[in-house]
Amino acid sequence: MPTTARTQFRSGQDHCAAWITEPDPALHGEGPHPAVVLVHGFGATHGMRLAQYEQAFAAAGMVVLAFDFRHLGDSGGSPRQLVSVRRQLNDIDAALDFIREDTAVDPARVAVWGTSMGGTHVTLTAANHPELAAAVVQCPVLNSRNAAFSSGLRHVAKLAGPITSDLIRAALHLPRRYLAIADEPGREAIVTVPGARQGWLGMVSDGVAFDNRVTASVGAELLLLNAAAKASEIQIPFLVCVSDHETLMDPRIAARVARQAPRGEAIHYPADHFEVYHAPLAEGIIADQTAFLMRHLGLADQVSGQTEQIIDA
Template identity: 40%
Template sequence: MTVHTVTRHDISFDSSGDTCAAWLFLPEGVERPPVVILGHGLGATREMRLDAFAERFAQAGIAAIAFTYRHFGDSTGQPRQLLSIKRQLADWDAAIAHVKTRGDVDGSRLAVWGSSFGGGHAIVVASRHPELRAAVSQCPFTDGLASARALGPVGTMRLLPTVAADVAAQAFGRAPVMLTLAGAPGQKALMTAPDALPGYLALVPEGTTFINEVAARVAPTITSHRPGKAAKRVRMPILFCICDHDSVTPPEETLAYAKTAPKGEIKRYDAGHFDIYLGSAFEAVVADQTDFLARHLEA
């Protein structure tokens, strides 16, 4: 396989009046290449290893756009650190619409790629966009109740006063009350598995600031969110990359949902939720994803 030289461009696109900051990775020597859009997980930005995946895809002749959701990182949107499932799905729609206007990529050969919470978004987006050629859902969040069970009843109860305070703040137009995203076991946070905090921090490159908090009002919407149910409505090929030792998005539920996708392909890895971005686990998963995307995007 030809390994292309890759150039990275800073781009942005509009989403409901705000701006999503993004990178476009273009393979040199390929005229109007197919393209894959990459979105990250819970509170994460594109700097946290999305570039590593995007660069590999572009080396294989597939253009890649890695973007940051509104309200996070260097994308706009007020208040900051607001995690809205509805708005993030709208950001995906905006990214797809933007790709279709570009002359330097082939918007008719388009795929989506999401990881963790974004892996759940990729399933929903694929179910809503039949024009897509393919989708990749990596260590996906598929079932809020399953993830709540992973947090445990005590961990869940610990969040309630902060959630109530933020809901009140929203009602009275005050600044959001924040909740820690990833914490140590026993802390008040959305994720408290032993590998959650070190796993998140390992993805942050030197010189990049990762704000480890979100507006607490998101917690109830996460618990009720079940994007895995959309898998049965995904008509194009979709690759599920499942970590067998996932402490955040339990693999049993993900596997059950993945099996309902009419054209689903399943790959399993001897890895934890955060291992998949680095080292040998990354090398294994990115090779499988590149092969899958090249086949279905005719790269």
């Protein structure tokens, strides 16, 4: 059975708490193995349903690295709950450097996987890192401007005051202004579509603390961010798992990104934004992602070779 160990790596002046899950050496040998780096969604942390992906990918023969972004969860960084896409992209680069230095990893066979807002991060990372072996995104939020307006123009206007206040506070080095990540429709939060609050809280494992707030200034960054525009620059194999009943973004955007990426593929699921993490859909989605990663990380060839050896014997 794959085993998970706690570790950490440096990013900027702080550290990112990280977890490495390794394949069973009795089944997959000592390596070097291919690897996949997991990138979580907006304000989320390692304890929010990543274990099912860690275990599945490692059981297929991959080393899996998951981590908390700086300022979140068990990672360092002050102020707490600061969300900056630019800084988080730097964290992903640091994670890639860290996993490539692992002696159990083949640095030429490294993939990235992202969920929800992590889909934006992985799309931008895939466009900037043609040396990667593959990338996977599920229920991706690829145009955060579109996502922001999913709650209506009045909602966006309501957030202008907290966003401006936090930008001023940051410039003056004052205590930050926070907004809830997710709440009920009509409340003051980044995401207020129906079911969002229950969806975020439904991701939290027993015994895991979840801080449902972020620095308000991220709202300004989200209004300007459109990772979907980078689709044509992604030269690596790119799987987009599209939730056809997506609640946070128009799902046609995700489907279009898969078409525009030169080596893009799309698989569609009858899911909203949060159903992909839970039964009965999660098992099948993870199986599809595992098969895609095995194919592009060279593991399918290894499995075929092992089968041929057994037949020859």
